[in-house]
Amino acid sequence: IQWFPGHMTKARRQIEDKLKLIDVVIELLDARIPLSSRNPMVDEILKGKPRLVLLNKNDLADPKATAEWVQYFADQGLPAFPIDAATGTNVKEILPRVKQLWAHKIEAMLRKGINPRAIRALIVGIPNVGKSTLINQLAGKKIAATGDKPGVTKGQQWIKVGTEMDLLDTPGILWPKFEDQMVGMRLAATGAIKEELLHLDEIALFVIKYMVQHYGAGIQERFGVQDLPDDMDNIQEMVKVMEAIGRKRGCIVSGGKVDLDKTSLIIIRDLRAGKMGRISLEKPF
Numbered sequence: 111i112q113w114f115p116g117h118m119t120k121a122r123r124q125i126e127d128k129l130k131l132i133d134v135v136i137e138l139l140d141a142r143i144p145l146s147s148r149n150p151m152v153d154e155i156l157k158g159k160p161r162l163v164l165l166n167k168n169d170l171a172d173p174k175a176t177a178e179w180v181q182y183f184a185d186q187g188l189p190a191f192p193i194d195a196a197t198g199t200n201v202k203e204i205l206p207r208v209k210q211l212w213a214h215k216i217e218a219m220l221r222k223g224i225n226p227r228a229i230r231a232l233i234v235g236i237p238n239v240g241k242s243t244l245i246n247q248l249a250g251k252k253i254a255a256t257g258d259k260p261g262v263t264k265g266q267q268w269i270k271v272g273t274e275m276d277l278l279d280t281p282g283i284l285w286p287k288f289e290d291q292m293v294g295m296r297l298a299a300t301g302a303i304k305e306e307l308l309h310l311d312e313i314a315l316f317v318i319k320y321m322v323q324h325y326g327a328g329i330q331e332r333f334g335v336q337d338l339p340d341d342m343d344n345i346q347e348m349v350k351v352m353e354a355i356g357r358k359r360g361c362i363v364s365g366g367k368v369d370l371d372k373t374s375l376i377i378i379r380d381l382r383a384g385k386m387g388r389i390s391l392e393k394p395f
């Protein structure tokens with residue numbers, strides 16, 4: 111999806127329509143880039159609904175960074191924890207945490223002698239963050255359409271998650287913040303923005319630079335590069351690094367030159383597939 115003001119207004123209206131039916135919101139973020147994968151107006155759009163923050167794709171994220179992010183959200187009064195929607199890791203924790211958020215309402219109903227109904231929940235998040243995958247995990251069967259390209263979510267019904275929670279079968283789709291170039295880079299590197307829309311070499315350079323700065327030890331082995339430049343902002347030096355990686359990975363075109371586009375794509379795909387280890391591209395402090 112390419113977001114224009116009209117799309118954002120429509121997306122917001124659609125979420126506001128759903129919110130009328132909802133008790134608790136499950137906000138899905140990418141554990142590798144929690145703030146960059148967050149809608150800039152989410153507090154305003156959700157208008158104080160009880161909310162649980164889930165840091166998804168934690169299988170790809172740096173566990174130390176994730177622990178810091180959990181603390182970051184807790185400090186803001188938002189309960190948060192990591193999950194892997196794809197494998198189902200920690201997904202069983204969701205229902206008890208949602209129940210905690212709604213417990214005061216259930217107690218109030220019981221006090222009035224009303225039989226409490228199932229808690230109604232909605233998953234919201236930016237494209238490709240794993241909303242459909244999580245819905246399928248919670249449903250225990252394949253319902254929502256999933257795909258590795260942004261913008262695949264279709265179909266509206268309630269899905270029973272046990273007897274205590276009903277989940278709306280279509281998630282709320284939010285737009286990310288694009289204004290900040292670094293945010294755009296992180297979204298692109300993790301796959302939240304379609305590859306066709308990007309300059310691959312810029313993203314690959316961003317990834318290398320971030321990894322050298324934050325995952326310095328062992329970086330040479332990871333990339334198969336002997337020497338790393340002192341000045342990471344020197345583009346010629348960085349191109350040499352890219353060429354070294356490309357040569358190592360066999361991205362050679364005729365005449366022995368390195369195919370930098372192909373090298374960039376390999377770097378980005380390896381990162382997204384977790385082949386470079388568990389890497390987070392954003393830290394809270």
Ligand code: GTP
Pocket residue numbers: 166167168169170193194195196197235236237238239240241242243244255256257258259260261262263264283
């Ligand atoms: P839209 O339909 O575009 O709004 O996307 P969505 O938020 O519904 O995402 P979807 O569930 O389609 O997942 C996007 C991609 O992320 C798919 O390729 C999933 O397999 C992958 N994915 C989802 N959860 C995880 C996870 O926990 N770990 C990893 N590694 N991949 C995941």
